[in-house]
Amino acid sequence: MLMLQRVSKARVAGPVGALLRWSSTVRLTAESYPQVKRLDFGQITPQTVDFFKSVVGESAVVTDQDDLLFYNEDQMRKYRGQSSLCVKPKTTQQVSEIVKYCHEHKLALVPQGGNTGLVGGSVPVFDEIVLSLSGMNKIRSFDHTSGILKADAGLILENADNFLAENGYIFPLDLGAKGSCHIGGNVAANAGGLRLLRYGSLHGSVLGLEVVLPDGTIYDSMNALRKDNTGYDLKQLFIGSEGTLGVITGVSILCPARPKAVNIAFLGLESYEAVQNTFKRARSELCEVLSAFEFMDRQSQWQAKRFLKTSHPLAQDDPDVDVPEYPFYVLIETSGSCKEHDDAKLETFLESIMEDGTVADGVVSQDESQLKTLWTWREGISEASNMDGGVYKYDVSLPLPVMYDLIEVLRARLDEHGLRSISDASKPVVDVVGYGHIGDGNVHVNVIVREYNKTVEKCLEPYVYQWISDHHGSISAEHGLGFQKKNYIGYSKSEVEIALMKDIKSKFDPQGIMNPYKYL
Template sequence: MLRTTTRHLAALRHVAQPVVMRQASRASVYKSVTLLSRPYATSNNKVVPLTAEKYPGFTRNDQFKKLTEKDVDHFKGIVGESALIYNNEDDLAAFNTDWMNKYRGQSQLVLKPKTTQQVADILKYCNDQRIAVVPQGGNTGLVGGSIPVFDEVVLSLQSMNSIRSFDDVSGILTADAGCILEGLDNWLNEKGYMMPLDLGAKGSCHIGGNLATNAGGLRLLRYGSLHGTVLGLEVVLPDGSILDSMSTLRKDNTGYDLKQLFIGSEGTIGVITGVSILTPRRPKAVNVALLGLNSYDDVQKAFKQSRSELSEILSAFEFWDNNALQIYKKHSDAKPLMESEYPFYVLIETSGSNKDHDDEKLTSYLENMMVDEVAQDGVVAQDETQIKNIWSVREGFTEALGKEAAVYKYDISMPVPKINECLEDMRQHLKDGGVFGQPDSPIIDVVGYGHVGDGNLHLNIAANRIDKRVPELIEPYLFEWVAKQNGSISAEHGLGVAKNQFLSYSKPEGMIKMMKTIKDLLDPNAILNPYKYLPSK
């Protein structure tokens, strides 16, 4: 049962009714949802529009060679006939379309190398022949970064899935880029360690793709970003040369830290084939609490106090508004966690090595939240099942939103005090634009949830139908708003084809120019993941 907190401290010992929730694995969410974030409709019964047609102005680069039978025969000589898919529309569909059914490419060839040398041989040939290539991992991205736009060759890393080594003293893991994140985490679990990254798509995403997109995840607050936990990379450059930087040293102050260039580069300057990463010990004690609060000011107070009182054991601090809860309830048969509803909710997770110590700290924190009337109500999980139940609410928003007729999804970051102001401003902007608040309006509501600990807001706009006025009102208005706060238009999902043309809202002209210089230097023929990441103008 869940232990319930109320404004009376004695109620911390009271027991609530058992909470029964539909358990959905995080990975399943990323395999079954149909989402929209542009003015078009799609379903399992409709063809996904081609990305090249969806985004005006896309034209195929004439410098890229069109694939020939001779090219295919050459690739067969590298990977073998069984490790490629050619000219088979049904088998190619999974590589040409993303899991959200938002992006669709036109590739006729998928290559599945098993070794770094095969990747090198493929890229060398493609570079010499001017054949465009799209590196692809688990294909769980949200911005079209791993989907071809035209007829680029798909380079799938799914067959490169071996763990190379593990040091159980330092916790340093080396692995192929095609290893699935959850598989690595499960393997480490048996040795008392864990991956420093946790994503909703962990059952499908590859560690190489995580690195290429600099994935953030749910526990960045505790374990930091991949820029800090990755010790070394193995990368194949566009010309086929192998950059071996698979260091297992935690301290190395010799020369430029080149690996950082490839973390978050979305496969545009090199293909990550191997990783050396520092993994933390798996905590022996995990606690999860959910609080109901009356205002966003109280959310900030709760966060500030959690940093002070929970400090070293605080591993996650998530929030969502009541609109997110209503969408979840609409599409879920789960029983409510609390008797009353509140404008805001906070999920707090602690992870440590001493349960008694952690329980005492969390109980003290919760008591202070009640005494100070920062939190109005709350529940504390009593076992692993209840921990999953509480987390399933936070992780269920994506699936619930996907059941609406349309949803416009934005992943942005900004100073923490501005998060709710952004939500309120967008609601008012859509009302002023005539698409929200009226009986016949297409917009159902503006939904907010995310990682308060790192200023990451997932802003979702749910709609009951497609209306071309909606995206025109959102973009670039939202990006301009974020830019005024010195925020980022993409906190953790990347740029791909969805946001590359808006990069100037987050990066000044000088930085964009330098990025293009690096791209031109490492990939002078521009064969790697073309049409994405950097603005075309």
């Protein structure tokens, strides 16, 4: 049994301590969105397949239709392409030869990492060639003094972090999909993750990249220094470009020292105002040891409870309660170099916010096992949201005071249209759940549905994007634009910005072969 240290209004006693299923039943993207037409690209021929086999070897060319399902279908089971060919190179030179051939024959291709994207950006729309980086998964070098890691783009994030852990460092990014996502894909999508509050964005951590450009040219800035003031910082163009400007094949990234002490507090709160006040005080009172501040609404915890099938952290004293009635929950993580110092700071902070009623209830972890267990109640929400059939995900940024308003507005809108009911199976929408990163203004809105439904989609879009624009937010905080949001970029970017991006795209990729139908 999980024996967490209970937080009380009295003094805090003691030390503070799925396999995815790929199925041909997913409807083709081309059928779901008939307004999107195939562009004038070349066709794959037997000669194309033979050439790629000569470059990467026969075993690294996938043509079997059943095997291709994984590469054609996205994690959300919402988009499915029609690619008949996946190529899995092992070296940057092989990638260069593949891309050069595609450039010469005007063959469209989709660079693909772990295929964990949530906006349809990592799978084909029509018959584009899938260029999988899964075979490029080596650590190239690591400097134990500076903390600079150089690795292939196909290295799985969790493997990178495990290697760094053995050397006393930590990868400056943490995601729920860390067991399958690739670091190259993380960079291509400019993933934010759970600890951006502590370590910042990839725009600051990535020191250099190796990228194969759309004509096969290799751009290499892997030996970049932390300080280099000569010319344009070209690598920044590829961070967040989602494979539309080139194929990232290598990453040089600055990694911080790994914390020696980590603590988790899991709290129940009575209002969103209390969530904001707790965050404000955590930044002030926990300061340098604060590494994550996550919030979750009760609906998200109820969904996670159904998925995890175990006792909620704040309901262990009453087995008859599924999820306590607190409207909001907060997970606070601290990490530092001195356990005694960090324990004392967290203990003092918790005493203060409990005594004045800012927080209603809470527990703190006592060991590493409990740390991981508490994180599952936050990280498990995304996967739990898929269990009823499907989910429309909106990963957005908003000013902190209005961040949760979006969830409440969408619930009301779906109710007005007669689409939402958690208990009525005749209604397509199960519920709307909200959770995210208070520290960087990123809220994840999950509209849980029994099946993907055009009526629901029309009710949500573009309404949700217009609301975000009206409140000075961004329609994508960390998952990118992909296929899902490409038509809505105008809600976050001006005409001047969009024109500049299109100019950059046309300069790098005049034939438009890199990840077409996405982004712009």
